[in-house]
Amino acid sequence: MPPLADQLLAMGMRELDISLVLARLMDEQYELNATLFLAEVQAPTRIKAIETFLWSHLQPSFLGHHFALDPSFVKNHIDWAGAWRQLRQQHGMSCIQIPKDPQQTMVRFLFVAGPNPLCTGDLNLNSDGANHHLATQFTWTP
Numbered sequence: 001m002p003p004l005a006d007q008l009l010a011m012g013m014r015e016l017d018i019s020l021v022l023a024r025l026m027d028e029q030y031e032l033n034a035t036l037f038l039a040e041v042q043a044p045t046r047i048k049a050i051e052t053f054l055w056s057h058l059q060p061s062f063l064g065h066h067f068a069l070d071p072s073f074v075k076n077h078i079d080w081a082g083a084w085r086q087l088r089q090q091h092g093m094s095c096i097q098i099p100k101d102p103q104q105t106m107v108r109f110l111f112v113a114g115p116n117p118l119c120t121g122d123l124n125l126n127s128d129g130a131n132h133h134l135a136t137q138f139t140w141t142p
Contacts, residue, residue, distance in 0.1 A: 007037040024096050035114025042106035049109035092119035
């Protein structure tokens, strides 16, 4: 797996935005060389971005571009906050807001996963079960 900065450059992200993402992850003590880009979501708020990531990226097969979760995952949570908390703690996921340009109506959020102090064990992303043909870019729709 290439370093996160290379993954972001390959998807066409601006260097300034990459620097902001890396700085945020360093603040959270992520191991950057072991961190994986998961998806980019455009949404009006962070909560809507997380909801879109969980709903669009995980339903109905619970497969992502780089990971797969057990189908019981969503059933075990009564709200998005609990589901997101588990993804952060057990799978090392993070959601980073990218500053928007004045002409943008939606905010861009980047989803990554990597080793960090909050995720004490293996990331357990089950990448062998992932579907690499799935999209990694999503837009929130009301």
